[in-house]
Amino acid sequence: MDETKEFPPPDELAEMARNSGKIDELEGVSVPKSTAIDVGRKFVGENAVEFELNGELRMISRGGDKTFRLGYKGSKGVTYEANFETWKPGEAFVGQALTNYHVSIIQ
Numbered sequence: 424m425d426e427t428k429e430f431p432p433p434d435e436l437a438e439m440a441r442n443s444g445k446i447d448e449l450e451g452v453s454v455p456k457s458t459a460i461d462v463g464r465k466f467v468g469e470n471a472v473e474f475e476l477n478g479e480l481r482m483i484s485r486g487g488d489k490t491f492r493l494g495y496k497g498s499k500g501v502t503y504e505a506n507f508e509t510w511k512p513g514e515a516f517v518g519q520a521l522t523n524y525h526v527s528i529i530q
Contacts, residue, residue: 433458435467440507440524453527456493459505462526463491466507487513490520491527504526 425473436454440462443528460480464471474481479494487492504527508520 426515432461433465436526437507440466442528453529454505455529456503459526459528463468463493463505463507467491483515487515490515503530 427453436452436458440476452489463482464473465488466522467482467489470485472485477494479492481493484490488510490506490508490510492508494503496502496504504525505524507524508515509525510517
């Protein structure tokens with residue numbers, strides 16, 4: 424992907440994540456880390472829990488149906504990416520995510 428290309432504004436990117444297709448549908452775009460964090464906060468909504476786990480930034484929506492993760496993925500050859508995931512209400516990080524939208528991080 425051409426990293427000089429304009430990327431969508433945070434609200435539009437959060438909407439793209441909300442409407443993501445199946446698991447691992449890798450149609451993400453590349454954005455700066457600060458943009459990904461802003462979008463993650465919009466995606467999970469107000470009153471979300473934000474914490475770090477194993478060097479990864481994580482956010483869980485109040486209803487437990489949306490999560491955001493930002494970190495390095497060794498299984499993908501050390502890629503830095505953000506994941507926007509949807510779950511059955513109250514089941515964040517339990518079982519399989521319903522959707523998982525990937526966004527590469529520009530470093």
